[in-house]
Amino acid sequence: MDGTNAALARDAVTDTLPSVVHNQPGAVLLVRTSDGTVLYANPLAEQLAPHAVLPCPVDEWSRSAGLQASDGSELSDPASGLPASPLSRIARGQPVGGERVSAARGNDLAGAREALWVVGLPLHEAPLEQLSALTLVVLLPLREEALVRGARESAEQLHSRAVLASDLSFTISDPNQDDDPLVWVNPAFEKVTGYGKDVLGRNCRFLQGPGTDREAVRRIREGLRSGGTVTELLLNYRKDGTAFWNEVVISPVRDTSGRITHHVGVQSDVTLRVQAERERDAALDVARDARRRLEFLSQVTEELSAVLDPDEAQDLLPSLVVPGLAEWAFATVLDSSGRTRHIRAAHARPERAADARRFQRLQADLLDTSVSMRVLRGQLGPSLLKVTEADMVRGVRDQGTIALMRRLGLGSAIVVPLRARGQVTGALTLLSGPDRPAFTEDDLRTATDLGARAGVALENARLYAQQRRSSETLQRSLLTRPSDAPGLEVVTRYAPAAEAAQVGGDWYDAFTQPDGATTVVIGDVMGHDVSAAAAMGQLRTLVRAVAYDRSAQPREVLQRLDRLLEGLGVTTLATAVVLQLDAHSEGGERLVRWCTAGHLPPVVVGPDGSVGELAGDGLVVGLGTHGERVQHEARLALGSTVLLFTDGLVERRDRSMEERLAQLHDTVAELAGAPLEQLCDELIRRMLPGGSDDDVAIAAVRVLAR
Numbered sequence: 155m156d157g158t159n160a161a162l163a164r165d166a167v168t169d170t171l172p173s174v175v176h177n178q179p180g181a182v183l184l185v186r187t188s189d190g191t192v193l194y195a196n197p198l199a200e201q202l203a204p205h206a207v208l209p210c211p212v213d214e215w216s217r218s219a220g221l222q223a224s225d226g227s228e229l230s231d232p233a234s235g236l237p238a239s240p241l242s243r244i245a246r247g248q249p250v251g252g253e254r255v256s257a258a259r260g261n262d263l264a265g266a267r268e269a270l271w272v273v274g275l276p277l278h279e280a281p282l283e284q285l286s287a288l289t290l291v292v293l294l295p296l297r298e299e300a301l302v303r304g305a306r307e308s309a310e311q312l313h314s315r316a317v318l319a320s321d322l323s324f325t326i327s328d329p330n331q332d333d334d335p336l337v338w339v340n341p342a343f344e345k346v347t348g349y350g351k352d353v354l355g356r357n358c359r360f361l362q363g364p365g366t367d368r369e370a371v372r373r374i375r376e377g378l379r380s381g382g383t384v385t386e387l388l389l390n391y392r393k394d395g396t397a398f399w400n401e402v403v404i405s406p407v408r409d410t411s412g413r414i415t416h417h418v419g420v421q422s423d424v425t426l427r428v429q430a431e432r433e434r435d436a437a438l439d440v441a442r443d444a445r446r447r448l449e450f451l452s453q454v455t456e457e458l459s460a461v462l463d464p465d466e467a468q469d470l471l472p473s474l475v476v477p478g479l480a481e482w483a484f485a486t487v488l489d490s491s492g493r494t495r496h497i498r499a500a501h502a503r504p505e506r507a508a509d510a511r512r513f514q515r516l517q518a519d520l521l522d523t524s525v526s527m528r529v530l531r532g533q534l535g536p537s538l539l540k541v542t543e544a545d546m547v548r549g550v551r552d553q554g555t556i557a558l559m560r561r562l563g564l565g566s567a568i569v570v571p572l573r574a575r576g577q578v579t580g581a582l583t584l585l586s587g588p589d590r591p592a593f594t595e596d597d598l599r600t601a602t603d604l605g606a607r608a609g610v611a612l613e614n615a616r617l618y619a620q621q622r623r624s625s626e627t628l629q630r631s632l633l634t635r636p637s638d639a640p641g642l643e644v645v646t647r648y649a650p651a652a653e654a655a656q657v658g659g660d661w662y663d664a665f666t667q668p669d670g671a672t673t674v675v676i677g678d679v680m681g682h683d684v685s686a687a688a689a690m691g692q693l694r695t696l697v698r699a700v701a702y703d704r705s706a707q708p709r710e711v712l713q714r715l716d717r718l719l720e721g722l723g724v725t726t727l728a729t730a731v732v733l734q735l736d737a738h739s740e741g742g743e744r745l746v747r748w749c750t751a752g753h754l755p756p757v758v759v760g761p762d763g764s765v766g767e768l769a770g771d772g773l774v775v776g777l778g779t780h781g782e783r784v785q786h787e788a789r790l791a792l793g794s795t796v797l798l799f800t801d802g803l804v805e806r807r808d809r810s811m812e813e814r815l816a817q818l819h820d821t822v823a824e825l826a827g828a829p830l831e832q833l834c835d836e837l838i839r840r841m842l843p844g845g846s847d848d849d850v851a852i853a854a855v856r857v858l859a860r
Contacts, residue, residue, distance in 0.1 A: 180198065180292045180293055180294040180295070180403065180405070180420065181195075181196065181198040181199035181201075181202050181270075181292070181293040182195070182196040182198070182199055182290070182291070182292055182293075182405045182407055182418045183195050183196075183199050183212075183215070183290075183291040183292075183293075184288045184289070184290060184291070184407055184416070185212055185244055185245055185274075185288060185289045185291055186209075186287060186288060187245070187246070187247035187276060187278075187287055187288065187289050188287060189211075189245075190211055190212045190213075190242075190245025190246065191209045191210065191211060191212070192206070192208055192209060192210055192211070192212055192215045193208065193209050193288070193409070194208070194407040194408060194409055194415055194416070195208060195215075195407065195408065196383065196405035196406055196407050196408070196418065197382070197383060197405070197406070197408075198383065198405065199293070200408075202219040202257055202293070203215050203216075203218035203219040204218070205218045206218040206219075207410075208409070208410045209410065211245075212241050212242070212244070212245045213241070213242070213245075215241075216241050219257050219258065220257055220258025220267075221241070221255050221256070221257055221270075222255060222256050222267070223240075223253075223255055240253045240255065240272045240274065241272070241274075241291070243274070244272075244274035244289050244291055245289075247276050247278075247289060248274070248276075249274055249275060249276055250272055250273060250274035252271055252272070252273055253271070253272050254269065254270070254271060254272075254296070255269075255270050255271075255272050255293070256268060256269050256270060257270055257293070268295065269295070269296040270293040270294060270295060270296060271293070271294045271295075271296050272291070272292075272293055273291070273292045273293075273294070273322060274289055274290070274291050275289065275290045275292075275324060275340055276288075276289045276290075277289065277290055277326070277338055285326065285337060285338055290324060290326070290418065292322075292324070292418070292420065294420075322342055322420060322421075322422065323339075323340065323342040323343040323345070323346045323347070323420065323421040323422070323423075324338075324339070324340045324342070324343065324418065324419065324420055324421075325338065325339045325340075325343055325358065325418070325419040325421070326338040326339075326416050326417070326418055326419070327357075327358070327416065327417045327419065328415075328416055328417075329378070329406075329414055329416070329417055330415070333357045334357055334378070334417065335354070335355045335356055335357055336353055336354050336355070336356060336357070336358055337354060337355075337416075338354070339351065339353070339354070343421065346392075346398075346400075346421060346423050347361060347390070347392050347393060347421075348392040348393030348394055349361075349392075349393050358419070359371075361388075361390040361391060361400070362388075362390065362391070363389070363390070363391035363395075363397065365389045365397060366388055366389050366390065366391075367388065367389065370386045370387070370388055371388070373386060374386050374402070374404065377404075378404060378406070378417065381406055381414060382406070383403070383404065383405045383406065384402075384403070384404050385401070385402070385403045386401075386402050387399060387400070387401050387402075387424070387428070388400045388402055398423050398425045399423070399424050399425045399427075399428040400421050400422070400423065400424070401421070401422040401424045402419060402420070402421055403419065403420045404417050404418070404419045404420075405417070405418050405419075443596075447596075447600050450478055450479070450600070451600065451603055451604055451607060453474075454474045454475065454604060454607070454608070455607045455608070455611060457470070457474055458470060458471060458474065458607075458608055458611040458612070459611045459614065461615060462615055462618050462619070463615060463619060464612060464615040464616040464618075464619050465496070466615075467611065467612050467615045468485055468487060468496050468498055468580070468612060469498045471485045471498070471582065471608055471612070472484055472485050472498050472499055472500035472582075473500040475500075475582070475584060475604070476500050476501065476502040477502035479584060479597070479600065479601065479604075480502075480568075480584035480585055480586060480587075481501070481502050481503075481563050481565070481585055481586055481587030481589070481590055482499065482500065482501040482502060482506070482510065482562050482563060482585050482587065483499065483500055483582065483583060483584045483585065484497055484498060484499035484500075484510075484513065484514070484526075484582075484583050485497070485498050485572070485580060485581070485582050485583075486520070486526055486527070486530055486580055486581045486582075486583070487530075487572070487579060487580035487581075487612075488530060488531075488579075488580070496580075497513070497514050497516075497520075498514055499511070499513045499514050499562075501562060502587075506561070506562055506563075509558055509561055509562050510562065512558060513555075513558055513559070513562065516552070516555050516558070520549065520550065520551075521548070521549055521550065521551055523548045523549055524545075524548065524549025524550065525537055525539065525545070525549060525567070525569050525583075526549070526569050526581050526583045527549075527581075529569045529570065529571050529578075529581045530571070530578065530580065530581035531578070532571070532578045534569070535571070536568070536569070536570045536571065536598055536601070536602040536605070537567075537568070537569045537570075538566070538567075538568050538593055538595070538597075538598045539566065539567055539569075540565075540566050540567075540592065541564040541565065541566065541567050541585070546559065546564075562585070562587075563585060563586075563587030563588050563589070564585060564587070564588065565585060565586035565587050565588050565589075565590065565592060566585070566586045566592040566593045567583060567584065567585050567586070567593070568583070568584040568593050568597060568598055568601045569581055569582070569583045569584075570582050570584075570598075570601045570602050570604070570605035571605055571609070572605050572608055572609035572612060573605065573606055573609040573610075574609040574610050574612065574613030574614075575613065578609075579609055579612060579613060580609065580612065581605075582601070582604070582605050582608065584597075584601055636662075636663070636664030636665065636674075636853070637664075637665070637666070639666050639670075639672040639735075639737075640670075640737070641738070641739060641744070641857065641858050642672055642735060642855055642856065642857060642858060643830050643855070643856045643858060644664045644672070644674065644853065644854070644855050645830045645831055645833075645834050645852075645853075645854045645856075646662045646664065646834075646851075646852060646853050646854070647834045647835070647838060647850070647851070647852040648660070648662070648849070648850070648851050648852075649802075649838055649842070649845075649846065649849070649850040650849055651802070651846060651847055651848055651849050659677075659678055659679025659680065659681055659686035659687060659689060659690040659728065659849075660677070660678050660679075660690070660800045660802065660848075660849040660850065660851040661675075661676075661677050661678075661679075661690045661691075661693075661694050661851060662674075662675065662676050662677075662798070662851045662852070662853040663675040663694055663697065663698060663853075664853055664855070665698060665701075665702065667701060667702055667705040667706075667734075668702065668705050669705040669737065670737030670738075671705060671734050671735065671736055671737050672734070672735045672737075672855075673701045673708075673711075673732065673733070673734050674732075674733045674734075674735070674796075674798060674853050674855055675694075675697055675698075675701075675730065675731070675732050675733070675798075675853075676730065676731050676753065676756075676798035676799065676800060676851060676853050677690070677693060677694070677697075677728050677729065677730035677731075677753070677775075677800075678728060678729050678730075678753070678800045678801065678851070679693060679726060679727070679728040680726075680727045680728065689724075689726040689728070690728075692724070692726070693715070693726060693728055693730075693775070696715055696718055696719075697711060697715060697730070697732070700714045700715060700718070701732070707734055707747055707749075707785060708732035708733065708734050708747050708748050708749035708785055709749045709782075709783050709784070709785035711732045711749070712730070712732055712749050712751055712772070712775065712783050713779070713782070713783055715775055716775065716776075716777075716778065716779045716783075717779055719775065719776055720778045720779055724776070725776065726775075726776050727774050727775065727776040727777070728751075728774060728775045728776060729751055729752040729753035729754075729774050729775070730750075730751045730752075730753055730775055731748060731749070731750050731751070731753045731755075731756060731768075731770075731798055732748065732749050732751075733746060733747070733748040733756065733768070733796065733798065733855075734746070734747045734748070735790075735855065735857070739792060739857070742791065742792050743789040743790060743791055743792070744789065744790045744792070744794075744857045745787065745788075745789055745790075746768070746787065746788050746789070746790050746796070747785055747786065747787050748768050748770060748785070748786055749770065749772065749783050749784065749785045749786070750770030750771060750772050751772045751773060751774055751775045751783070752771075752772060752773060752774035752775075754799065754800075754801055754804070754815075755767040755768050755769045755770060756768045756796050756797060756798045756799075757796070757797040757799075757818065757819065757822055758790070758794060758795070758796050758797075759794065759795045759797070759822050759823065759826045760791055760793075760794050760826075761791055761792065761793030761794060761859070763823055763826040763827070764823075765819045765822055765823045765826075768786065768788065768796070769786075770784065770786050771784070772784060790857050791857075792857050792858065792859040793856075793857065793858075793859045794856070794857050795822075795826070795830065795833070795854060795855065795856045795857075796854070796855045796856075797822060797837075797852065797853075797854050798852070798853040798854070798855075799850070799851065799852045799853075800848075800849065800850060800851045800852075801848065802846045802847075802848030802849050802850035802851075803818070803837075803838070803841055803842070803846075803850045803852065804817075804818055804841070805846075805848060807847075814841075817841070818837075818841060821837060821840050821841060822837065825837065830854055830856050833854065834852055834854055837852070838850065838852070
């Protein structure tokens with residue numbers, strides 16, 4: 155192998171070695187070369203051979219540790235003529251540059267073994283006579299088999315496994331001398347650090363420098379003082395001043411009495427590994443930061459999209475970006491004529507809330523030359539800038555507003571448009587404040603993405619409100635206001651569903667027939683769309699015409715309605731209750747008749763607060779003419795109230811109908827003495843505190859006591 159190839163192979167082993175050996179302390183022995191006696195062992199070596207009593211022959215120590223060669227044979231050198239094991243060769247003073255062995259795990263019932271890498275270094279060059287007759291043995295725990303095999307193959311290409319040992323830097327220090335000086339270093343120490351035998355007699359702190367972590371140095375000092383093995387990663391400095399990352403493992407070596415005689419140190423230059431880990435950590439930080447930003451954007455979008463009122467959404471937007479993205483922020487939108495219509499501000503500090511509210515009221519003080527207004531009018535795109543006095547003078551009309559903005563905090567600013575359907579509908583201005591880092595290009599990208607999402611959410615809220623208003627207008631146009639009849643008070647309520655454009659088929663009606671009787675109707679066409687609303691209008695008109703034409707009673711009204719729908723081929727299905735009250739009371743009572751078509755029964759509240767129902771049954775309207783419908787009669791005491799309602803008042807996904815009807819009865823009983831208008835309003839508030847997924851229609855009739 156020529157010199158170039160040998161150098162390349164040596165470099166390959168040097169790069170591989172830190173991956174072969176675990177970042178854990180090794181077992182350390184000092185063996186007397188003259189007779190192969192183990193004189194000293196560190197705590198890990200004692201754990202490997204717990205029954206060995208030092209001093210003892212190396213073969214006895216090996217058997218106590220259950221060491222085996224890579225082929226599974228015992229690590230001894232019997233007279234059988236077998237090849238000498240690594241520890242046997244070490245005992246005779248031969249260097250061992252790195253061989254794989256395994257040790258028994260005494261506490262492992264499965265019989266698993268611990269893979270180790272053996273390095274033996276004779277100390278014959280040590281200046282002290284007590285060390286020169288010894289060999290340093292280090293057993294290092296191994297990593298993956300593939301890495302070990304690769305290191306062995308690289309070493310074999312050099313025809314010498316000693317290269318592995320030469321790439322591990324070993325030192326021995328004497329804690330029994332002042333300042334625990336170095337008494338031996340191997341050639342690899344000079345290769346790694348640039349220092350040679352000239353440092354013997356000095357403490358190894360000469361490797362430290364301005365970047366060395368003093369806390370790590372303190373941990374090493376405390377660990378050695380306590381007699382334990384220490385492992386630390388230090389930024390050290392070579393003789394030429396260049397820095398390198400040094401993974402240091404220092405183990406105490408004890409004699410048979412337990413006294414620490416030496417410290418054995420193993421140093422590994424892991425600069426490339428640390429750099430790779432830092433690059434990996436930096437990449438992970440970038441990924442984590444990107445994920446945090448995405449989570450932030452998703453959270454803001456989700457919260458903003460949940461608000462269906464456009465003004466409320468505009469109010470909410472600035473508060474969602476502080477303090478996560480900015481110290482304070484404000485959102486600005488224009489009306490259809492291009493004038494500033496709405497400014498909402500939020501500040502991260504509660505003590506600045508009053509200033510933020512005051513800033514909201516100063517809409518006219520933002521000049522068209524300000525960056526916020528220029529972005530709002532489409533003259534600028536997303537902008538990142540440091541706010542200067544010149545910016546303030548150009549962008550704000552009044553000195554008092556400038557002083558107010560200084561109190562709120564300036565620093566750097568980001569202004570992004572709020573876009574929807576290709577149009578700029580508003581602008582979001584973020585300010586970092588003086589105490590936070592200036593905004594970055596990453597912050598600008600995040601804010602730009604946020605502006606696009608927020609713009610769509612605000613536009614959706616605007617369209618929702620517009621559709622809701624249209625739906626309510628359509629629905630209410632089909633529901634006329636009832637007129638009171640003599641001796642009766644009639645109040646109606648209609649509450650649309652919580653979802654946009656959910657025009658429903660709920661309806662109410664109340665009118666006086668030619669004979670003076672009052673008819674009250676409640677109904678619900680199946681479906682929630684424009685077709686249901688149209689069908690509702692059609693049914694309501696038919697019911698009113700049929701009832702008024704002949705002063706028909708409830709049963710006749712529903713039966714004639716069945717025939718009309720069947721004859722006209724109308725496929726609409728609906729539930730309904732038709733209720734009729736006589737024109738006059740007799741004996742302090744009013745006669746009431748009703749007929750039910752698959753609808754919930756009306757609730758009756760007596761003047762004494764008692765609650766009952768006007769029960770009845772019958773097929774829903776629209777199934778054809780199938781027999782006679784049943785009409786019921788009762789007498790209502792003066793002061794009684796009859797409540798007709800659609801199922802939106804009592805249906806909820808998380809409660810049974812029985813529970814909700816019981817709640818309705820209790821609520822009506824509590825409100826029995828309230829004015830009828832108040833009763834209806836309070837009933838909706840208590841029964842539907844968060845709104846309803848369905849339309850709600852109510853018709854309440856009170857028989858007046860006069």
